[in-house]
Amino acid sequence: MNLIQINNKFPDEISVVQYFEGVRWMGKKKCPFCGSEKHGKRNKDMRFHCKGCNRSFSVTTKTNLHNTRLPLKTWLYAFSIVTDAKKGVSALQLQRNIGVSYPTAHKMYMKIRDLMAESQVKLNDIVEMDETYIGGKPRPMANPDCLKPKKRAELDDKISNLQKDGVIFKRGKRKVACEVKPKRGRGTKNIPVVGIVQRNGDVVAQVMRTLSGKNLGDMVRKHVDTKDAVIITDSYSGYSRLHQIIEHIKIDHQQMYSYRGVNTNTIESFWAVVERGIMGTYHQVSLKYLPKYVQEFVFKWNNRNTDDMFETLVENAMKPIS
Ligand SMILES: [Zn+2]
Numbered sequence: 001m002n003l004i005q006i007n008n009k010f011p012d013e014i015s016v017v018q019y020f021e022g023v024r025w026m027g028k029k030k031c032p033f034c035g036s037e038k039h040g041k042r043n044k045d046m047r048f049h050c051k052g053c054n055r056s057f058s059v060t061t062k063t064n065l066h067n068t069r070l071p072l073k074t075w076l077y078a079f080s081i082v083t084d085a086k087k088g089v090s091a092l093q094l095q096r097n098i099g100v101s102y103p104t105a106h107k108m109y110m111k112i113r114d115l116m117a118e119s120q121v122k123l124n125d126i127v128e129m130d131e132t133y134i135g136g137k138p139r140p141m142a143n144p145d146c147l148k149p150k151k152r153a154e155l156d157d158k159i160s161n162l163q164k165d166g167v168i169f170k171r172g173k174r175k176v177a178c179e180v181k182p183k184r185g186r187g188t189k190n191i192p193v194v195g196i197v198q199r200n201g202d203v204v205a206q207v208m209r210t211l212s213g214k215n216l217g218d219m220v221r222k223h224v225d226t227k228d229a230v231i232i233t234d235s236y237s238g239y240s241r242l243h244q245i246i247e248h249i250k251i252d253h254q255q256m257y258s259y260r261g262v263n264t265n266t267i268e269s270f271w272a273v274v275e276r277g278i279m280g281t282y283h284q285v286s287l288k289y290l291p292k293y294v295q296e297f298v299f300k301w302n303n304r305n306t307d308d309m310f311e312t313l314v315e316n317a318m319k320p321i322s
Contacts, residue, residue, distance in 0.1 A: 033050065059318075193205055235252040277296075
């Protein structure tokens with residue numbers, strides 16, 4: 001929903017409050033303190049008085065927007081602006097657009113990123129795993145002739161066997177001459193972000209301070225259906241024990257970038273979006289906030305086919321907290 005649509009649909013604060021109430025209670029208002037459905041009419045301050053426990057509550061009481069002092073319409077504007085911006089907006093831009101102070105805009109944006117936290121997704125089928133360092137990671141591209149014969153035979157065997165089991169790797173058209181692999185970002189002081197994406201599906205990503213085999217394996221176990229999925233990574237040593245928990249196929253980026261559909265192109269596209277967003281919009285990002293920025297791009301990727309991410313945010317905003 002864009003700003004004009006919001007204004008047309010919600011001419012005043014009460015109409016926004018009713019919208020949120022509908023999302024939260026679906027017609028059956030319940031006291032968030034005692035669960036009673038006995039309460040008076042909505043007061044002028046938008047609160048209800050509970051006859052069960054004598055306390056008062058509003059639509060945001062004990063939700064993710066608990067204690068907000070802002071009009072809910074301001075939240076709707078912010079939801080709209082943030083979800084419309086593919087690469088994100090700065091808190092400064094948000095401040096200008098919705099007319100709040102900079103600290104308020106900053107806090108709102110951080111809250112919105114919390115609302116974007118994904119419900120647990122399980123990835124399946126063909127998934128790609130990779131890590132990046134915000135700021136750029138060079139990558140080699142090569143053609144099949146660059147692959148050493150023995151390695152190529154091994155890879156052929158593995159792909160053919162998986163194809164017999166019904167795993168289809170879709171091949172791209174890209175063919176590039178052998179290039180010397182540039183140095184990668186590992187070993188720098190940058191903090192890695194690790195991602196796993198299901199082809200044509202969802203992505204999960206997290207900041208990982210220590211890229212150990214154990215941490216990478218834990219992440220796979222948590223987010224991937226390890227019984228059925230096939231995972232593709234590059235030949236980074238951190239991934240070398242993944243075969244113990246999941247069908248694992250490696251593409252050696254020293255040798256080539258893609259082979260018979262075995263590549264990490266999808267997760268690389270995700271990194272491209274993240275980098276353009278973070279470097280283009282936020283210019284720099286402190287370690288403290290990096291997980292939240294990553295969360296925003298994961299949410300936008302996973303909802304890229306959703307008509308209105310805006311509604312998802314309202315639903316998440318109205319989820320009860322304990
Ligand atoms: Zn009550």
